Amino acid sequence: MKPLSIRDLSVSFGALRVLHDISFDVRAGECFGLVGESGSGKSTVLSCAAMLWSQWTGRVEIDGVSVQDMSPAERCRTLQMVFQDPYGSLHPRHAIRTVLSEPLKIQGFDNRDARMEQALGDVGLPVDFLDRYPHQLSGGQRQRVAIARALIVEPDVLLLDEPTSALDVSVQAEILNLLAKLRDEKGFTYIMVSHDLAVVDHMCDRFAVMQTGRVVEVLDHDAISSNGATEPYARELIAASLEYERIA
């Protein structure tokens, strides 16, 4: 288990500043949520931490090592990302075997077949799925494959970008249960972006509320049900979610 810390992370696209000095710490083995409206910069934080976008300033450290100083291979062994839309994040013409074996080849793992079978087993899919293509899988099965692809290189940190918002509630329940189980078994540290505070309350220990590229407040998950936020925007967001849930 490794902790992650973000210090003064800032990003500008030309004249437009999209992230303003983002700082927070994620404890080892913790599930940390990022919430806020669309456009508030939640996903951008993940893209920067994963170096999918590298034009930023500040520091992102995993267990004291800056992600900017890691080699790409080392970085991918340390952190992996799961994206929102399982329909868009798997190559449509690659069989699941290709999807899972590529990271193993790149990282020079041995026993590839055994590892692929293990990874599929970990996410609750049968081994014969290795020879299927994404279009032969349902949305929930695809998201399981995306999670298997992330955990097959034995990372320490998983960055989850709205991992269930494209899925039905019944499938969401399966994926959330799976993520909770994997965290218990393998001790991952999660950062989870979500717009659904019920999911955050269910999964996360603490979470940061973001607005227009800033972290407004970092709260414990207990603060949701009691609306224990002090910043006006965080209160408004939590109140809206509570009201939606209550009347809905």
Added chain:
Amino acid sequence: MSDPVLDIRNLSVRYAGAPGPAVRDVSFTLGRERLGIVGESGSGKSTLGRALMRLLPSAEITAERMQFEDVDLLNATERQMLKVRGRRMSMILQDPKFSLNPIRKCGDQIAEAYRTHFRCRPAEARQKAVDMLEAVQIREASRVYDLYPHEVSGGMGQRIMIAMMLLTDPDLVIADEPTSALDVTVRLEVLRILDGLVREKGIGLVMISHDLSLVRNFCDRVLIMYAGRVVETLNARELDQARHPYTRGLLAAQPRIAGGRGILPVLKRDPAWEEEPAR
């Protein structure tokens, strides 16, 4: 029910080349009430909505009866449908980003909905559109009239969409996931505006949604769809007493704020749900 807006009996829809029908033997009547249609993706709920609007030219639609007021939707010609669609029945789509024309002013698009169906001077249509923008609680309506879709927020875009669809005083509005693309902070506001106008004008509303708990609050009755069929019909208030295991499974799988952090109950699907008669 006296004088229903919609009377549908045994409607089935099959897409060209598909192995089986996407909607099977769906029957319901709709008065001047709010009906929710709930189901997972792929359950056929949006197909049903589009079939009612006759927006599926290549699909094979069969029914014993498909009556919208005095219009027989099964046999109406496209020419007749053009007079009905957008005038007497209209549809609110999910995401204003993709359903408004990006290169035309929002207000002109609203006014167009009016001018398509009523002969009037442009200035009159503009005034109608501005009034309608005010009705959906947009401040500075005449300024917003001249904005392009990329210049408005998602919540405002969806209110513009609602304005466009209600401007012609339809009797039936089909709202297909009207708020699922919106942030939670504006979702309720948009729903309340839609709800207020629908009640005030006595419109029959069909609300298609994957969100059971949302439908509970903004509808009178709920149809639960699974694999193209209606498996259960409930009064929205009695949703907690749902008997069908599918409905109960959907309700249980939803994480709740302060709902504990145990393992979420997972839906166990029973192949029998696809065949057994609706409850």
